[in-house]
Ligand SMILES: Nc1ncnc2c1ncn2[C@@H]1O[C@H](COP(=O)(O)OP(=O)(O)OP(=O)(O)O)[C@@H](O)[C@H]1O
């Protein structure tokens with residue numbers, strides 16, 4: 469699916485617009501950036517309840533295309549500015565983490581491979 | 585082909601928001617010169633972990649990066665509290681990070697083990713009360729020979 473499909477499935481709001489046509493196949497959900505850096509391998513979507521700028525940096529280092537803030541959390545202006553600078557798509561959904569992940573999974577996104 | 589590109593960065597210790605700027609810049613530079621993407625990814629993750637450590641544990645520091653055709657050498661130096669037991673610090677799950685760092689999504693004790701995983705060599709020079717220097721090397725071509 470593409471980022472556009474993700475927006476539709478999660479009824480999400482676009483907070484920062486990157487490449488909405490980008491193909492995404494895998495995702496991961498975590499509130500621990502340490503774990504994302506340590507275990508994630510080729511996931512292109514990050515779902516998280518954290519909204520500090522290091523979420524954008526972590527996604528950048530992992531070559532992710534899209535960040536989704538769950539539970540309707542509003543990222544601050546610093547987060548949005550950083551995401552725009554990195555051409556990173558940032559979405560906001562009112563769904564909670566479990567539901568958001570479940571919806572994407574049911575619609576065809578996978579967890580991908582994890583490195584250990 | 586023996587030219588080495590060198591870069592120096594100051595990593596401010598009082599601004600968590602800016603942690604990762606140096607790693608991001610190195611990542612961009614490597615991309616621009618067409619470095620092996622696999623190596624870029626390793627450098628980005630390892631240096632970012634090191635940079636975050638300098639900010640959350642040591643009040644900031646300096647980073648020096650040498651980019652050669654065959655390798656990237658990174659040296660991260662801080663004048664923080666030092667690491668009392670490096671062997672323990674290298675263990676997965678060992679962390680002295682305070683609660684406020686955990687609330688930001690860090691402090692799982694995964695950084696140093698992750699650096700070990702992503703680099704071809706790493707070394708920690710540290711003295712309690714004086715500071716810590718982290719040396720890391722990522723080879724341009726590792727396993728993924730063309
Ligand atoms: N530059 C440093 N100065 C002082 N202590 C450090 C430094 N780097 C690491 N440490 C010590 O080593 C421990 C382990 O570091 P490591 O990066 O593995 O985990 P962490 O930073 O606590 O959590 P995470 O990396 O998962 O966010 C730290 O909790 C800290 O006690």
Ligand SMILES: [Mg+2]
Pocket residue numbers: 633636637691694695696
């Ligand atoms: Mg760390």
